[in-house]
Amino acid sequence: MDLYEGLPEPVAKAWERGLTSGRAAMTRRRLLRGASLAAAGAALAACGIPPAAGSKSGDAPEDTPDHSKKERVLNFANWPLYIDVGKKNKKRHPTLDRFERRSGIEVEYVEDINDNNEFYGKIKPQLAAGQDTGRDLVCLSDWMAGRVIRQGWAQRLDPANLTHAVTNLEDRFRAAAHDPGRQYSYPWAGTACIVAYNKKATKGKKVTSVTQLLEDESLKGRISMLTEMTDTIGLTMLDMGADSEHFTDDEFDAAIARIQKAVDRKQLRRFSGNDYLDELNSGDIAACLAWAGDIVQLRLDNEDIEFAVPDRGYLFGTDDLLVPAKARHRANAEALIDYYYRPEVAAELAAYVNYICPVTGAKAEMEKIDKDLAADLLVFPDADMIAKGKNFRPMSAAEEARYQEKFSALIGA
């Protein structure tokens, strides 16, 4: 069995000596260990994650086989509390029920998106592997929708199936920088990031700007900003006089540095996701960056909650519906998008979620439901309000990585 078997006697003896004694002794164990290390190294090197952008096959409608005709189902992933609920049964969604009855499509509605990044982390492995994520329609914030589209992981929508959506989408939503001409995505709702405060906690003091959030001594340790980079940095840049739609690296860095200074002074209590509402409600957070729709809802329960649209503008964005690559029921998804672009349905939805409604004609419908809401500038903004809303400009992949890295370091990790 030994390596030197079959050699002439003296040579074999020399081999044996050389291999079994002295510093160079190569015992079988050591040989095996060396071999296994080398094998492990080779196997390590064989791992890797394939590039995302290569898979362009998923984007053309005709490329992904659509099973909508045979399978009258639709898996729809959305954010919590982002759809109307029944008056008696909170588990029912009246607009969705009506869609099911009309179209005969059974909708599996799941509220499993709590955070853009987390959800992306969840579906990315399947998308990267070219597999169906099990979701036919997902709702992502515009910058994340932009990333998914950029990576070729969204299916192109067929305008022929979207007659209402094509006609009723308000003009200002059409030229979206992350999806020009709305080929891949349609807005579910518009979002506005503004400043909100609890009047009781601030002892009646008004909080109207990011400057005040970051610098007012009386708010020390009682303000929060959002973990969404585009909102927090965008609004801070606007406050500093930069344009969030055309900013430079330096302006981005200046915004980071400014917030960092406030963090170091312990002005900020924390960076929060959707969960800032509880603390704003209780007064632990006196003032914060907030999403307008949340505030409209919270104000119904707590009259101490006030909001302010900063003079220098607010950050405007959309949460977009899109069909992930390889999803089986694109036509069913298109039917649902189109349904929600009927003005009467859109008004019913907006009456519950209180976010900016992207559908032309919904305001007139809303007047029949709730006159106050129809006049609410946070749901149906007027020209002046629209002009104050600024987007966060789209980023290239490299830029996004760089900005996220800096922002992550800022928010404490």
Add this chain to the structure above:
Amino acid sequence: MTAAAPPSGLSGPAGAGRQPGSTDGGAPDGAEGAPRRRGLTPYWLLAPAGLWLAVFFVAPLFYQASTSVQSGSLEEGFRVTWQFSHYTDALATYGEHFLRSFGYAATATVLCLLIGYPLAYMIAFRAGRWRNVVLVMVIAPFFTSFLIRTLAWKTILSDGGPVVRALHSLHVLDVTSALGLTGDDRLLATPLAVVCGLTYNFLPFMVLPLYSSLERIDTSLQEAARDLYATPATAFRKVTFPLSLPGVVAGTLLTFIPASGDYINAQLLGSPNEQMVGNAIQKQFLNVLDYPTAAAMSFLLMALILIIVSVYMRKAGTEELV
């Protein structure tokens, strides 16, 4: 608990594998196949756990090791380039987070020991017929999710809440503020809140091993010490405490290790100035999408914990855990 297993059980398949030789001599049939089959039994018994470990521990660890030396981006893909600089970069950038994590975890572990030891002692020696009730009370929090329990602390410790008001009127907050543990008359979003959260969440992991090791102490040994004129304090110091050391070591490890990697407490009860290394890894993975750095940081965390634990084990000098 593994308390019931005899110490020899730890020697595993090697020890068990040798046994057939000694027992088989006396076997009447003495067939050739029998010892071999017996010899394989321990391996079959190990197979489920081994398989589980291979699939859910070794394979992910291996994948993680590979990821930590890759470079690239999500768009271009990641390739193994043996880039070990992720490790040094992570340590340079997040050294503070590592230190903070170990500091908080160590403080929480000490607090758990200080709170848990008297409790475990009471359950083991003084609880009488209440023993089971108290034990259930120790375990009861596990019936609720970790996340919910931590969220509950946010309400309990909130700025306008009774706890903060009471501590404020007792001037306790002035003391803790002077020590730099709190600030601005609040508990939430301070280091103190994070450490308290960790202590609360991991206390049962300290109490249970302590209890199981105290409970096995033969009380006649304590009586003997008293008979030999030891004061209660001396008897505790020289008899009870040394005999409970395996429980102390097991408890501290079960508390310290998960507490170092925890990120829920820092996220919910801390401010941006209290984030731990777990938070940093999460952000690297989910927000920055820098998988190699996240993997390298996870490895660093594991390695550092391993070093700390082995130094501690050597100092504690307990060969036999539990």
